[in-house]
Amino acid sequence: MANSPTITAPSPSFQSSLSHLKITLQPNGSSKSNSLPPSSIHSPAIFAHDLTEQLNEAEKAKYIKDRKVGEGTYANVYLGHLASNPSSLVAIKKIKIQADYKEGLAPDAVRELKFLQELSHPNIISLLSVYSSKGQNLNLVLEYLPLGDLEMMIKDHDIVYGTADMKAWMGMLCRAVYFCHANFVLHRDIKPNNLLIASDGSLKLADFGLARSFSNPGRPMTTNVITTWYRPPELFFGAKHYAGAVDVWSVGMVFAELILRAPYVWANSEIEQIAKICETLGTPTEENWPGVTRLPKYIVHEPVKPLISREEWMARLGAVGAVGVDLVVEMLTFDPRRRITAEGALRHGWWSVEPRPTALRELPRKREGGQERMGEDLKRRPGILDDEQGAKVARKLEFGGMK
Amino acid sequence: MSRLAKPSSLEDPTKDICPVCKSNRYLNPSLQFLINPECYHRMCSTCVDRIFTSGPASCPVPHCGKTLRKKGFHAAFFGDLKIEREVDVRKRVGKVFNRRQDEFETLLDWNNYLEEVEGLVFDIVEGSPKTRAQAEERLKQYREGNEAEIEENRLAALDETEQQRRREKSERDALRQRRLAELREEEEVKMDVAQSKREVLNRLANEDIDAETITKQAQKVILKKTSARRNLADQEASVRESLTIRGLKKKEAPVKEEPYDAFGGMNMEPTKYVLQHHYDHEWLDKTTSGPLHTVGGWDVHDYYARTMFEAFSGLGVFIEDEVADREPVSTAAGTVAATDRVAPKIKFKQKIKMESDDVF
Numbered sequence: 001m002a003n004s005p006t007i008t009a010p011s012p013s014f015q016s017s018l019s020h021l022k023i024t025l026q027p028n029g030s031s032k033s034n035s036l037p038p039s040s041i042h043s044p045a046i047f048a049h050d051l052t053e054q055l056n057e058a059e060k061a062k063y064i065k066d067r068k069v070g071e072g073t074y075a076n077v078y079l080g081h082l083a084s085n086p087s088s089l090v091a092i093k094k095i096k097i098q099a100d101y102k103e104g105l106a107p108d109a110v111r112e113l114k115f116l117q118e119l120s121h122p123n124i125i126s127l128l129s130v131y132s133s134k135g136q137n138l139n140l141v142l143e144y145l146p147l148g149d150l151e152m153m154i155k156d157h158d159i160v161y162g163t164a165d166m167k168a169w170m171g172m173l174c175r176a177v178y179f180c181h182a183n184f185v186l187h188r189d190i191k192p193n194n195l196l197i198a199s200d201g202s203l204k205l206a207d208f209g210l211a212r213s214f215s216n217p218g219r220p221m222t223t224n225v226i227t228t229w230y231r232p233p234e235l236f237f238g239a240k241h242y243a244g245a246v247d248v249w250s251v252g253m254v255f256a257e258l259i260l261r262a263p264y265v266w267a268n269s270e271i272e273q274i275a276k277i278c279e280t281l282g283t284p285t286e287e288n289w290p291g292v293t294r295l296p297k298y299i300v301h302e303p304v305k306p307l308i309s310r311e312e313w314m315a316r317l318g319a320v321g322a323v324g325v326d327l328v329v330e331m332l333t334f335d336p337r338r339r340i341t342a343e344g345a346l347r348h349g350w351w352s353v354e355p356r357p358t359a360l361r362e363l364p365r366k367r368e369g370g371q372e373r374m375g376e377d378l379k380r381r382p383g384i385l386d387d388e389q390g391a392k393v394a395r396k397l398e399f400g401g402m403k
Numbered sequence: 404m405s406r407l408a409k410p411s412s413l414e415d416p417t418k419d420i421c422p423v424c425k426s427n428r429y430l431n432p433s434l435q436f437l438i439n440p441e442c443y444h445r446m447c448s449t450c451v452d453r454i455f456t457s458g459p460a461s462c463p464v465p466h467c468g469k470t471l472r473k474k475g476f477h478a479a480f481f482g483d484l485k486i487e488r489e490v491d492v493r494k495r496v497g498k499v500f501n502r503r504q505d506e507f508e509t510l511l512d513w514n515n516y517l518e519e520v521e522g523l524v525f526d527i528v529e530g531s532p533k534t535r536a537q538a539e540e541r542l543k544q545y546r547e548g549n550e551a552e553i554e555e556n557r558l559a560a561l562d563e564t565e566q567q568r569r570r571e572k573s574e575r576d577a578l579r580q581r582r583l584a585e586l587r588e589e590e591e592v593k594m595d596v597a598q599s600k601r602e603v604l605n606r607l608a609n610e611d612i613d614a615e616t617i618t619k620q621a622q623k624v625i626l627k628k629t630s631a632r633r634n635l636a637d638q639e640a641s642v643r644e645s646l647t648i649r650g651l652k653k654k655e656a657p658v659k660e661e662p663y664d665a666f667g668g669m670n671m672e673p674t675k676y677v678l679q680h681h682y683d684h685e686w687l688d689k690t691t692s693g694p695l696h697t698v699g700g701w702d703v704h705d706y707y708a709r710t711m712f713e714a715f716s717g718l719g720v721f722i723e724d725e726v727a728d729r730e731p732v733s734t735a736a737g738t739v740a741a742t743d744r745v746a747p748k749i750k751f752k753q754k755i756k757m758e759s760d761d762v763f
Contacts, residue, residue, distance in 0.1 A: 122667070175667050182671035184709040214705050218690040239699025246700065291698035336700025351665040 059131040063141055065092055070375025074098070074108070077375040079144070089144040090128055093378045094137050108209035109138050115185050115208040116140075123176035125196060125206040145206075146199050148366045148373040150254070151192035154261050161364045163320050166258045167350070168357035169195075170251075172203035177251055178342035180205075181244040184214040188225040190250035192257060193377055201360040206377065214243060223297075226250055228273045229266045233284055234336050236274040238297035245336035248345065252331025259317045259328075275301055281332065282307035289335040307334075323350045421447035423454075423463045437476040440491050442469045443484050451476050489528045496524050499546045501556040588632070599625055675715045682707055 063080050069091075070077035078092040095109045116127035129141040150169065153159055173195060180187050188210040196204045210225050220240035226232070232249030234242055256264035265280050267273040278284070283304040284292050292298055313325050320328070327350045330340035340348070351357070419428040421436070423446045428434045435448045444464040454460050455473035462469045481487045500520045507513040526538035546553065603621045607614055690696070691703045 121669075171663075171665060171667075174665070175669065178666075179669060179671075182669075184705070184712065214709055215701070217687055217696075217703065217706055234699040237699075239695075239701075241696045241701035242699040243701050243705050289698075291694045294694055295698060337697065337702070339700070346665040348665075351663055357663055 056131050059129055060133060060139075062129065063090060063092060063131075068375075069372055070377075070379040072379030074106075075379045077378045079375075080141070089146075091142045091144050091374055091378060093140040093142055094133070095140070097136055105138060109140075111211050112140065112208045113138075115211045116142075119180065119183060119185065119208075121176060121179045122202060123172045123204055124179065125204045142206075142378070143198070143204070145196040145204055145374050147197040147201070149193045149197060149377055150195040150203065150258070152366055152373055153197070153364065154192055154257060156366065157261070159364050159366065162355075163324070164355040164358040165363055166255075166320065167324075167355070168360070168363055169203050169258065170255055171346075171351060171357050173205070173251055173254065174342060174345045176203070176205040177244075177247050178346055180211075181247070181342045185211055186214060186244065187211050187247050187250075189227060190247055190254060191227050191230045192254055195254070196374060196377060197365065201363040201365055215241065228270055229253065229263050231270075231273070232336065233274065233277055233334055234295070236270060236277075236297065237284075237292065237295035239295050239336075242336065244342060245339045248331050248339055248342055249336075251342070251345070252328055255328050255331060256317060259319050274299075278305060280308075281334075284334040292334070320350075321353065323348075323353050326350070421445075421450060423447070423450040435478065438479045438484060438487065439471045439475040440488070441471055441475060442467050443488050445479075445484065489524075492527050493524055496520065496527070496542060498557070499542055499553060501553060501560065503556060503559070592629070592632075595628060596625065673712065673715065675718060676711055678708055678711055680704075 062083055064083050065078040065080045067079055068076060069079050073096070075096055076094045078094065080090050080092045082088045082090065095106065098106045100106070113127070113130060116125065117130075120126060125145065126143045127140060128143065131139050131141075133139055153161065173190075177187065177190065185208075187205065187208065189207055190205070194205065194207040196206050198204055212221070215221050221242065223235045223238050223240065226235065226246060230250040230253045232246050235246060253264055265273070265276050267276040278300055282288070283300050283306075285300075285304060286293055288307055310325075310329075313329055314322065317325050317328055327340070327345065327348050330348070331345065333339040419434065420426070421434065422444070426434065426447065426449070431447075431449075436445045437448055437451050438445055439462075442462050442464070444462055444467060446463065450463070451473060454463060455471060455476070459470050459472045461467070462471050479487045481490065500516075500523075502516060504513050507516065523538050523541060526534045527542075530538060599621050603617060606612075606617050610617070687703065687706075691701075691706075
């Protein structure tokens with residue numbers, strides 16, 4: 001508290017910090033002898049030395065934190081509101097200082113900031129403001145989304161949803177992904193618990209901690225992105241040059257999960273995951289994916305399984321009708337060049353066949369627990385940057401009740 | 404009727420004095436007070452008869468001087484004459500300002516209208532003589548200006564009450580019918596049972612079949628009849644149910660649904676340039692021709708699109724326009740451009756700034 005605004009006993013540092021403001025304090029510092037009105041002493045502007053700090057203070061003063069709704073290793077999440085309007089709620093994600101990134105900001109925070117600031121779409125969580133507190137913590141002021149996430153809807157068996165509801169959710173998800181891709185942003189972490197639900201029922205894509213822009217020619221990208229269960233085969237095979245197709249695979253997996261109300265292809269490790277993909281969908285080979293064997297980490301188990309037939313797809317995911325299954329199959333195509341694009345998905349015939357997507361206000365929704373859920377979702381470390389953390393993230397999904 | 408104007412001090416009849424003739428309830432137990440909505444001065448019915456029978460006369464209360472007629476006198480409904488007066492004013496204003504909510508485009512407009520009417524009522528009830536006169540003048544002007552509409556709304560209201568009355572009547576009728584039907588049915592059941600008993604006895608007496616089979620047959624017949632009747636009753640009940648639904652809103656013409664737009668109104672097609680399928684570039688062709696570059700899904704067309712997009716993004720965007728759109732209070736707008744998005748307005752921003760490198 002070296003520079004706390006106490007008038008009665010000014011410390012030397014206090015005096016020096018004020019010296020350039022030409023305020024002379026008596027050496028014994030009695031409050032009566034101080035000619036400065038006390039109110040102006042408490043104004044933060046006096047301590048903010050330059051314009052950026054003043055702007056930061058002004059921004060910070062606009063929001064008030066109410067209570068903590070989630071705490072994680074990566075970030076704390078608070079419920080807050082606008083200082084000028086207590087009824088307009090926001091979520092404030094306060095990113096912790098990370099041991100690995102002593103210098104500057106953690107990359108996931110930078111990514112989140114960079115892309116959320118630019119992307120403004122009804123199905124993408126909106127970033128309302130950014131400020132730093134205590135000169136070191138980054139605070140992201142995000143839209144308040146009180147109704148939990150899609151994973152909650154999938155796992156809560158008290159909630160009944162039908163094809164029309166799935167179509168509405170998938171429609172919103174595809175729009176969000178298309179919007180990202182049309183602006184040349186890869187999300188790289190699409191999964192049900194990154195799909196939050198707003199108070200009007202609309203779906204919002206959140207957590208841009210792994211996002212990046214489409215890469216330049218010849219520049220490799222990391223393959224260690226996207227939570228394992230939603231990761232496409234080309235990333236497991238070590239393809240360093242990929243594009244929007246990786247997100248589309250995740251969208252397809254989310255779609256299948258919505259239909260089955262359980263993860264479609266899931267395993268505990270990356271090796272098992274690729275084995276599981278081969279087992280469930282068939283083995284990627286030169287026939288169905290030309291050039292795949294030249295990918296650096298291409299390993300598949302013998303015997304080679306043929307791709308599953310249409311009848312099998314229908315038997316598993318037939319709940320959405322033949323046209324709907326068509327769309328899943330196109331999203332879960334092995335060859336990323338032949339996989340449907342986000343734009344293609346939106347042009348698919350499924351949207352126009354019956355039933356019509358449910359209107360927002362009629363979508364099933366959860367009554368309680370959404371606030372905490374949002375806290376949970378936002379505090380999570382986005383995605384995976386190495387194997388150990390990858391294992392941790394997968395474990396955090398808590399599908400323990402399934403076995 | 405407890406709400407009827409009762410003398411304020413029933414327990415002490417001597418306090419209930421007619422301000423005109425000074426007779427009180429103690430002397431005259433049948434004392435009844437009347438008022439005239441011209442001035443709301445209270446006087447007993449004897450005084451009214453005495454003063455106004457021979458024609459209009461001025462109010463006997465000192466300094467009032469309003470000319471009153473006998474026809475205008477009636478017993479006050481409320482004990483508090485201020486309330487009586489306010490209710491009368493409301494009735495009078497309500498007859499003129501009889502607009503209905505569905506005439507207004509938005510709820511806000513309707514509420515503003517209601518507030519205006521309320522202000523007028525307040526001016527008449529509570530205002531000083533001057534504001535009262537002004538308010539009365541406004542009322543008169545409005546009445547003269549909107550005669551046709553007022554009449555129309557009055558008729559509509561009448562129509563509505565008439566419909567309501569009819570609906571209630573039909574409900575009552577239906578209820579009565581139902582009760583009668585139930586009675587009739589009970590009667591029928593009784594007769595049926597009695598008749599089948601008689602038949603069984605007859606058959607037992609005249610026919611030559613085993614007694615047990617006869618009784619069994621008879622029971623079956625009875626069961627069949629009752630179940631048939633019950634089915635019929637159920638059907639009727641469902642029909643009747645549809646007659647007695649309360650609180651139905653007026654039917655609205657169903658809004659024709661637009662076909663679902665999967666894109667939700669998004670159009671990301673470039674407007675300022677046409678994207679070619681191929682651009683000749685030696686380095687690009689060399690770098691991206693390797694199989695490792697494409698087998699994972701990387702596509703040079705994405706790169707063409709992005710490069711063109713970035714080259715043209717920002718064209719046609721003017722800072723002055725953005726600043727003018729922004730609320731004047733947001734001072735920190737330079738660093739945090741997102742603050743003006745607090746209101747949930749949908750804005751598709753097409754401009755995206757990218758740094759060339761993101762090593763992750």
